[in-house]
Amino acid sequence: MSQPSQTETSIYSPRPCRLLSVNKLTPQDKLFRLQLRDGSELQHQPGQFIQLSIPGLTDAPLSVASSPTRNGYFELGVRKAGILTSALHRLQPGEQVGIRGPFGRPFQLDDLRGKQLLLIAGGCGLAPLRSLIQYCQDRRDEFATVQIFYGARSPQDMLFQQDLSAWQTGGSFNCRYTVDKKPVDSCFDGETGLITNLLNDLQIDAANSCAVIVGPPTMYRPVISALRRLGLNSEKQIMVSLERQMRCGVGKCGHCTIEHLYCCQDGPIFWLEEVEHLRGAL
Amino acid sequence: MLKQLNYDNLLQLLETISTDYALQVPTLLADGTRLLANYGSGELSLTGPPLQRKPTSAFFPQTELLLTIDVEGQVHLPQPEKPVALFGLDRTDLAALTFLDRFFCAPPADDIYQRKRDRALIISLTGSAGPERSFLPLTEDNCDIEMSAVNGQYLALGHSELGQGFLDGFADGDPQQLEDLRRESAQQVSPAELLQQASRLLSEERVPDRFWKEIADKCILCSGCNLACPTCSCFGVQDRQSGHGTERSRVWDSCQLDAFMREASGHNPLGSEQLRTRRRIHHKLVADVERWGELGCVACGRCDRACPVGIGMLAVAEEIVRRFN
Numbered sequence: 001m002s003q004p005s006q007t008e009t010s011i012y013s014p015r016p017c018r019l020l021s022v023n024k025l026t027p028q029d030k031l032f033r034l035q036l037r038d039g040s041e042l043q044h045q046p047g048q049f050i051q052l053s054i055p056g057l058t059d060a061p062l063s064v065a066s067s068p069t070r071n072g073y074f075e076l077g078v079r080k081a082g083i084l085t086s087a088l089h090r091l092q093p094g095e096q097v098g099i100r101g102p103f104g105r106p107f108q109l110d111d112l113r114g115k116q117l118l119l120i121a122g123g124c125g126l127a128p129l130r131s132l133i134q135y136c137q138d139r140r141d142e143f144a145t146v147q148i149f150y151g152a153r154s155p156q157d158m159l160f161q162q163d164l165s166a167w168q169t170g171g172s173f174n175c176r177y178t179v180d181k182k183p184v185d186s187c188f189d190g191e192t193g194l195i196t197n198l199l200n201d202l203q204i205d206a207a208n209s210c211a212v213i214v215g216p217p218t219m220y221r222p223v224i225s226a227l228r229r230l231g232l233n234s235e236k237q238i239m240v241s242l243e244r245q246m247r248c249g250v251g252k253c254g255h256c257t258i259e260h261l262y263c264c265q266d267g268p269i270f271w272l273e274e275v276e277h278l279r280g281a282l
Numbered sequence: 283m284l285k286q287l288n289y290d291n292l293l294q295l296l297e298t299i300s301t302d303y304a305l306q307v308p309t310l311l312a313d314g315t316r317l318l319a320n321y322g323s324g325e326l327s328l329t330g331p332p333l334q335r336k337p338t339s340a341f342f343p344q345t346e347l348l349l350t351i352d353v354e355g356q357v358h359l360p361q362p363e364k365p366v367a368l369f370g371l372d373r374t375d376l377a378a379l380t381f382l383d384r385f386f387c388a389p390p391a392d393d394i395y396q397r398k399r400d401r402a403l404i405i406s407l408t409g410s411a412g413p414e415r416s417f418l419p420l421t422e423d424n425c426d427i428e429m430s431a432v433n434g435q436y437l438a439l440g441h442s443e444l445g446q447g448f449l450d451g452f453a454d455g456d457p458q459q460l461e462d463l464r465r466e467s468a469q470q471v472s473p474a475e476l477l478q479q480a481s482r483l484l485s486e487e488r489v490p491d492r493f494w495k496e497i498a499d500k501c502i503l504c505s506g507c508n509l510a511c512p513t514c515s516c517f518g519v520q521d522r523q524s525g526h527g528t529e530r531s532r533v534w535d536s537c538q539l540d541a542f543m544r545e546a547s548g549h550n551p552l553g554s555e556q557l558r559t560r561r562r563i564h565h566k567l568v569a570d571v572e573r574w575g576e577l578g579c580v581a582c583g584r585c586d587r588a589c590p591v592g593i594g595m596l597a598v599a600e601e602i603v604r605r606f607n
């Protein structure tokens with residue numbers, strides 16, 4: 001047919017990255033700061049993910065947890081869940097990993113600008129949301145009020161605790177945190193109960209609000225119902241992040257499909273109305 | 283460009299092609315199996331039942347090295363192999379190839395597939411080439427040469443420049459014969475009509491969940507349907523350490539298997555056989571139509587022949603139409 005095409009790299013080629021620092025977030029989560037070995041910026045947008053590999057281990061999708069407004073590095077908040085993530089937890093600063101990406105549709109910043117934002121995260125979902133929160137912090141005047149809601153299983157499961165307190169005291173955001181259960185000896189001063197409890201008594205200007213939800217699969221339906229009760233009923237008012245198993249990140253391997261959509265390409269960030277009618281999406 | 287080849291001319295053409303290409307031709311094995319196999323590895327078989335091994339595996343094989351990453355982190359792509367030539371594809375084979383070309387070459391293009399595909403030479407085989415010389419309709423699509431068996435001779439239509447180059451020097455063909463073939467081809471009924479009906483019933487949500495349960499209860503989870511299917515494109519990626527660094531390869535995967543979508547957290551959006559069986563049919567008859575504007579099933583019948591319990595695509599589509607229309 002057409003002439004031979006010779007390419008130097010492939011959509012499956014990883015780029016070498018150096019680990020700049022590793023910090024413990026919880027007993028099972030760590031924050032990794034990385035830099036591309038050639039010194040270039042990742043050039044991601046909040047909500048996008050990368051595929052990370054360690055020599056000999058198959059890559060896995062991880063959301064970028066830092067904002068592109070912070071130069072010279074990017075960060076990943078990673079839970080020890082299986083083979084690759086456990087190996088990553090054993091690495092030390094200075095060691096090398098491979099990444100592909102950034103991939104996926106990011107948070108639609110153009111639609112969020114000027115709006116009152118409700119940023120809602122559960123558990124690990126704070127990692128991708130942190131990238132958007134940092135972006136709002138660095139470009140504060142682009143957005144109206146920003147409220148952050150975070151729910152975790154227990155105080156010790158809360159990710160990014162330093163960030164959580166800084167956001168709470170910094171004056172830029174209105175923050176409310178909750179845990180499912182609080183041990184008696186805990187000094188956690190947030191609330192107890194499901195994340196929906198934080199939303200029930202809110203006073204908002206629904207017509208000018210946008211909500212973003214990132215969390216475990218079980219969180220979506222109750223949070224969406226709570227938002228609907230608050231009056232977020234129009235199109236482009238609720239954004240969700242949907243995670244699926246991902247092997248390629250580029251729309252080819254088929255593992256991430258929801259009906260006709262490919263989460264890695266058409267998502268992971270979707271408007272609610274794009275997916276809520278699809279079987280198995282939420 | 284229309285040419286006429288006799289049997290010896292055809293052999294001569296295949297011989298010429300085989301010098302520069304890794305040529306696969308319909309081959310008859312000693313036990314009567316007919317399949318696409320390397321030229322010269324067995325008896326050339328110009329009529330007979332459909333070729334069960336999917337021709338698309340020449341470009342998307344069951345397992346395939348994608349690249350090697352050396353200890354420095356430098357990526358090396360595999361050395362290009364001899365380009366592939368396939369002879370003997372029928373109408374559904376070419377429809378499957380067209381489907382897969384569009385899928386893999388949609389941005390971002392899968393360069394691993396595209397590199398092999400771009401250099402390939404494709405020759406169909408139609409006319410009196412079916413079982414007991416029964417008629418196979420013309421393809422007229424996505425091939426370099428259309429070869430049609432007519433009265434013991436071969437009418438060769440060069441579609442691409444590459445194909446025409448190989449036909450130079452052979453005698454001219456009779457355009458009237460081509461017209462006759464076209465007329466006969468247009469009269470063939472295609473099972474695609476059945477699939478369209480099933481597709482409509484599915485998208486209208488006329489097929490209840492208990493139907494999927496009933497079909498799924500029969501499935502023995504062998505994954506044969508997916509592995510046989512020429513439009514199935516799902517794969518897993520594997521990295522393995524070797525002497526030279528890390529070898530990254532891909533291997534076919536099947537949506538009929540439990541691990542297909544299971545996540546590290548244990549969450550599994552396709553966590554039951556019922557959901558997976560629905561997915562196998564629904565993806566090709568509804569999701570692909572939504573995404574690509576076309577059915578993802580070309581009605582080749584491979585999965586129906588592969589399935590040991592009779593729940594291949596055409597069998598299920600027939601059942602859907604019978605019960606829910």
Ligand SMILES: Cc1cc2nc3c(=O)[nH]c(=O)nc-3n(C[C@H](O)[C@H](O)[C@H](O)COP(=O)(O)OP(=O)(O)OC[C@H]3O[C@@H](n4cnc5c(N)ncnc54)[C@H](O)[C@@H]3O)c2cc1C
Pocket residue numbers: 049058059060061062063064076077078079080081082083084085086124127128242243244245246247268544545546547
């Ligand atoms: C878009 C996206 C963003 C993510 N962001 C983060 C993040 O920021 N932090 C974090 O800790 N985790 C994140 N995850 C989940 C993370 O990808 C899994 O925990 C990880 O794949 C587990 O890999 P493993 O090799 O350690 O586990 P194993 O169970 O050994 O996994 C084997 C393979 O299964 C696949 N797989 C298993 N679980 C998942 C899963 N949940 N999602 C996708 N593929 C999976 C991967 O291809 C992996 O290589 C994200 C997932 C997605 C889809």
Ligand code: SF4
Pocket residue numbers: 507510511512513514566578579580581582583584585586594595596
């Ligand atoms: S008939 Fe079966 S094997 Fe052939 S294209 Fe359709 S689903 Fe695939």
Ligand code: SF4
Pocket residue numbers: 500501502503504505506507508538588589590591592593594
């Ligand atoms: S071939 Fe039949 S039995 Fe085997 S996995 Fe497919 S549907 Fe199930």
Ligand code: FES
Pocket residue numbers: 245246247248249250251252253254255256257262263264265
């Ligand atoms: S991750 Fe492979 S298709 Fe989406």
